[in-house]
Structure formats: structure tokens, C-alpha cells
Amino acid sequence: MAGKIENDGKHWFVARTRHGAELGVRDRLKALEVEHFVPTVSSRGWRGRTIEKPVINCLLFVRATQAEALALIHERGLRADYLFDCATHRLMVVPDKAMEDFQRVMDLSTDEGGLVDRPLQQGEKVRVAKGPLEGVEGRILELQGKHYVVVSLLDSLFTRASVPRAWLEIR
Numbered sequence: 181m182a183g184k185i186e187n188d189g190k191h192w193f194v195a196r197t198r199h200g201a202e203l204g205v206r207d208r209l210k211a212l213e214v215e216h217f218v219p220t221v222s223s224r225g226w227r228g229r230t231i232e233k234p235v236i237n238c239l240l241f242v243r244a245t246q247a248e249a250l251a252l253i254h255e256r257g258l259r260a261d262y263l264f265d266c267a268t269h270r271l272m273v274v275p276d277k278a279m280e281d282f283q284r285v286m287d288l289s290t291d292e293g294g295l296v297d298r299p300l301q302q303g304e305k306v307r308v309a310k311g312p313l314e315g316v317e318g319r320i321l322e323l324q325g326k327h328y329v330v331v332s333l334l335d336s337l338f339t340r341a342s343v344p345r346a347w348l349e350i351r
Contacts, residue, residue: 189245190215192274194334195260202234205260212256215243217279219286219339235286236337241279246271274333281316285331285341300327305351308343317351 197205202218209216218240225231242249252258263272300320308316308329318331321340328340
């Protein structure tokens with residue numbers, strides 16, 4: 181999936197690393213002050229310790245120019261490889277809007293209620309019109325009476341957040 185060129189020349193590149201190395205690579209990117217995203221969840225481990233785990237094994241996202249992204253691997257020794265788009269034969273890029281929506285939904289779930297004007301069909305395209313996820317676009321999913329907005333990256337990575345029906349509008 182190719183993203184459009186932004187004014188600063190930076191894109192979200194999809195990178196792959198060894199299983200279990202995601203958080204170490206994230207820490208290295210943080211130390212290098214490179215914008216990145218590694219979706220994680222925290223859970224209680226043994227003896228009540230908080231454990232952080234990546235949600236998507238072996239994948240992370242780096243926002244940089246192509247030259248900066250390649251330099252991270254070739255000059256800075258970052259232990260990762262970038263994925264290629266088979267159609268364009270270029271580095272795989274996630275559009276900024278898609279990444280922003282994905283990050284926002286990963287970070288937030290809300291269970292507040294609201295008025296319903298008409299039922300939505302499963303999979304229908306929607307936009308969140310109100311609340312902390314305002315502007316996020318995705319597809320509707322209803323499970324056990326709750327409405328979720330589902331956002332995908334690269335048509336294979338999905339995340340969801342509960343959103344009151346009244347906050348959704350059809351696209």
C-alpha cells in the first residue's frame with residue numbers, strides 16, 4: 181500500500197524484526213530519537229509485575245524519510261528489515277491518516293452510550309463524529325450489543341475500540 185508524499189518527506193515504513201526483539205528495537209529507536217510505533221499491551225505477570233508485550237509479533241513502524249530509514253539499518257545497525265510492496269517494488273508505506281487512526285484506536289476504548297438513529301450493517305464504512313476518536317474512519321462491528329469501530333493497516337492488521345452508536349456516522 182503506497183502512501184502519499186508529505187511535505188516533510190517522511191513516511192511510515194513497515195519494519196520486521198526477530199520474534200521477541202520488538203521492544204529492544206523500540207528502545208533503540210527511542211534512544212536515536214526516531215519517530216516509531218510498536219503497539220503493545222500491558223498485563224499483570226508473575227508476582228504482580230506489569231509486563232509489556234507487543235500486539236503484533238515481529239512488526240514495528242518507523243516514520244522517517246527513505247534515506248533516514250535505510251541509514252538506521254545500514255549505518256546505525258538497527259536489527260530490522262523493511263517490507264517491500266510487491267506491486268510497486270518499493271518500501272512498504274502506511275499512509276499517515278491510516279497510521280494515526282490505527283494508533284488512536286489502539287490507545288483508546290470507550291463504553292459511553294448515546295442515541296441511535298438507525299441500525300448499521302456489519303462491515304459498513306463509518307466515521308467517528310464525536311469523542312476522543314473523532315475523525316477516525318473504519319468499519320462497524322457489533323458484538324454482544326456493543327458497537328466497535330475497526331481500523332486496519334495493510335488490509336491484514338486490525339484493531340478495534342468500543343464507540344457509542346450515536347458517535348458514528350456513515351461514510
